[in-house]
Amino acid sequence: MAQLHHHPFSAASRFVRLVLAEYDETADFIEEKPWVRDPALLLMNPAGTLPIFVDDNEAVVSGGAVVAEYLVETKGARMGEVRLMPEHAADRAEVRRLVEWFSRKLHGEVTDYLVTEKIYKRRMTPAEGKTSPDPAAIRAARANIRYHLQYIGYLASRRNWLAGRELTLADFAAAAEISCIDYLGEVPWDADETAKAWYARIKSRPSFRSLLTDTLRGVPASTHYADLDF
Amino acid sequence: MAQLHHHPFSAASRFVRLVLAEYDETADFIEEKPWVRDPALLLMNPAGTLPIFVDDNEAVVSGGAVVAEYLVETKGARMGEVRLMPEHAADRAEVRRLVEWFSRKLHGEVTDYLVTEKIYKRRMTPAEGKTSPDPAAIRAARANIRYHLQYIGYLASRRNWLAGRELTLADFAAAAEISCIDYLGEVPWDADETAKAWYARIKSRPSFRSLLTDTLRGVPASTHYADLDF
Numbered sequence: 001m002a003q004l005h006h007h008p009f010s011a012a013s014r015f016v017r018l019v020l021a022e023y024d025e026t027a028d029f030i031e032e033k034p035w036v037r038d039p040a041l042l043l044m045n046p047a048g049t050l051p052i053f054v055d056d057n058e059a060v061v062s063g064g065a066v067v068a069e070y071l072v073e074t075k076g077a078r079m080g081e082v083r084l085m086p087e088h089a090a091d092r093a094e095v096r097r098l099v100e101w102f103s104r105k106l107h108g109e110v111t112d113y114l115v116t117e118k119i120y121k122r123r124m125t126p127a128e129g130k131t132s133p134d135p136a137a138i139r140a141a142r143a144n145i146r147y148h149l150q151y152i153g154y155l156a157s158r159r160n161w162l163a164g165r166e167l168t169l170a171d172f173a174a175a176a177e178i179s180c181i182d183y184l185g186e187v188p189w190d191a192d193e194t195a196k197a198w199y200a201r202i203k204s205r206p207s208f209r210s211l212l213t214d215t216l217r218g219v220p221a222s223t224h225y226a227d228l229d230f
Numbered sequence: 231m232a233q234l235h236h237h238p239f240s241a242a243s244r245f246v247r248l249v250l251a252e253y254d255e256t257a258d259f260i261e262e263k264p265w266v267r268d269p270a271l272l273l274m275n276p277a278g279t280l281p282i283f284v285d286d287n288e289a290v291v292s293g294g295a296v297v298a299e300y301l302v303e304t305k306g307a308r309m310g311e312v313r314l315m316p317e318h319a320a321d322r323a324e325v326r327r328l329v330e331w332f333s334r335k336l337h338g339e340v341t342d343y344l345v346t347e348k349i350y351k352r353r354m355t356p357a358e359g360k361t362s363p364d365p366a367a368i369r370a371a372r373a374n375i376r377y378h379l380q381y382i383g384y385l386a387s388r389r390n391w392l393a394g395r396e397l398t399l400a401d402f403a404a405a406a407e408i409s410c411i412d413y414l415g416e417v418p419w420d421a422d423e424t425a426k427a428w429y430a431r432i433k434s435r436p437s438f439r440s441l442l443t444d445t446l447r448g449v450p451a452s453t454h455y456a457d458l459d460f
Contacts, residue, residue: 022427046381047331059320066326073319089303090289096296101277104334 242294
């Protein structure tokens with residue numbers, strides 16, 4: 001069976017879990033520590049990042065966006081309507097622009113700070129480089145999430161889904177990031193009703209279920225995390 | 231005619247210029263200042279980065295890798311052998327992994343430091359935020375280029391081109407970064423003969439010509455920059 005090396009709070013791993021679930025694909029999930037440089041993982045992905053997907057045919061594919069495109073190309077063809085990538089090149093480019101926006105910019109400016117400070121640092125041992133949480137990083141994330149939520153609201157108010165008429169990888173790349181931030185209760189939902197309505201829609205999809213049951217010893221989910229009506 | 235908003239020393243812009251040239255496509259080149267947040271450009275690309283490609287059909291596509299894939303999908307089909315993306319999904323994933331590696335990791339650890347410190351800061355006005363070059367950034371870039379050159383050599387010693395048998399976007403993403411660093415004389419070519427041989431091969435392609443004639447007032451090219459035999 002295919003394998004996914006992941007961490008439950010690696011947003012890029014969540015992105016791939018969502019796409020797998022949309023395609024009704026299963027994989028053995030192998031949990032890794034994103035804060036440790038594991039030689040076996042570095043052999044599979046020299047960048048040392050998660051997720052890493054090892055397909056049935058032994059193809060080793062790494063990186064959220066790269067795995068997602070690989071799944072579209074290899075598993076998406078038989079899905080009919082739910083292709084997650086539009087047909088026309090300009091629309092595909094818009095999906096890719098947004099996937100990069102969410103996976104890089106939203107991730108780097110918000111998710112990475114919060115998950116590192118509030119989750120990974122609790123799990124690290126001193127030997128793994130544990131330090132105390134950095135309040136400046138958390139403050140930066142709390143300021144930045146407002147702009148990103150506003151941009152999601154802006155897109156959702158003009159389009160059916162974030163990249164256009166169809167549900168695409170862009171929605172799942174965004175939702176994967178937001179779900180990590182929301183678990184920690186750090187999404188100021190009152191600030192943008194349109195973004196909230198978009199997230200309620202995507203969170204109700206069956207593919208989201210496994211994310212909503214993720215729990216973390218010592219860090220409980222925000223009260224509305226798994227509430228489909230908020 | 232199509233337009234490319236670019237800067238001659240934006241590596242992502244060079245990546246797109248190379249792909250355009252490989253496909254025998256032309257565009258009006260419009261030079262922008264990457265260090266200025268221009269409202270007109272932000273409307274086209276909210277990330278505020280170059281390049282931005284405006285196609286004949288008015289599609290607006292931004293980001294080096296995203297524009298490159300768009301060009302493959304829209305202009306590559308008629309190129310026969312020189313498709314720049316392999317046929318099989320796993321091979322395409324490897325190309326995308328390497329494009330990301332070079333455009334993000336090599337860029338962020340080497341090119342961005344050198345181009346910002348040695349080129350952009352010379353061009354900025356005080357009002358644009360000019361500061362003096364940061365020797366620590368240049369030192370970091372000089373240490374990091376060695377690992378990246380070694381990785382290019384490692385790939386080139388095991389494969390015909392960087393991602394496999396065929397010439398692909400991965401080679402041009404790498405060559406775009408290396409060409410900026412090489413202009414500044416900062417590639418320690420003696421450290422890796424295999425990487426040097428790979429670069430000599432790609433630099434000899436006709437698509438490279440326009441890059442090799444780029445010049446910069448006040449910052450002359452390294453002596454071997456345009457020398458096809460080094």
